[in-house]
Amino acid sequence: MSAREVRLRPVTEDDLGMFRRFVTEPGLIGLDWAGFRDAQAPARRYAKDGFLGEDDSRLIVEADGTAAGLVSWSARGFGVSRYWETGIALLPDWRGRGIGWRAQAMLCDYLFTHTPVERVQAITHPENVAEQKSLEKAGFTFEGVLRAVEFLRGQWRDGWMYSRLRSDPYPLNP
Known part of the structure; x- marks a missing residue:
């Protein structure tokens, strides 16, 4: 069953409990769990x-009027150029x-509307097929493998790089 309405909104004080859960509940964040963090x-x-x-x-992902999770973006650069890396x-229950x-x-769409960047990128795990499909449906293109880019669960792991450019076609019916 899919959600009828999805929207992004700023974080409110009521959302802080979800943020604390992500840093204190092993496995809640999925494959990205990197150990306990400051609650x-x-x-x-x-x-x-x-x-x-x-x-x-960070912005809250709201589905059918309920906080379902969050999206994030961080500035990255290559030479003098700047782009966003998202997560x-x-x-x-909302996956x-x-x-x-x-x-x-x-x-x-928000980042391309409100910032002058040309590129938005995202990195996911090779075994996270659901996220790979999600990125592709959202208009991202697979660019390749980043070898040994992340230390997680006691070992160095590869990441899969995806990107979307301002000039790429907008996905249908978001």
Whole structure:
């Protein structure tokens, strides 16, 4: 069953419980679990800038009026050029319902509308087939393998790089 309405919105104080869960509940964030993190860090970040920073930010993914997860973007650069690297984390009950790809397409549209970047990229795990399909449906193109790019669960792991350019066609029916 898919969600009828998906939208992105700024983080509110009520969302901080979900953020704390992502850093303290093993496995909740899926393959990206990298160990326990400071449970008070989300409240400090919210107090600082509401998770809307100049170089990295978060928005809540809302599905049918309920906070289903978050999307993020961080500034990266190559030479003098700047681009965004994005991510998404959905709560388990909201996965597999067509929310992720729509949220990622909406985030790209938001970033291309409000920032002058030409490129948005995302990296996922080779075994995360659902995320690969989601990125492709959201208009991203597979670019290749980044060898040994991440240390996770005691070993160096590859990442799969995807990108979407401002000039790429917008996905249908996000």
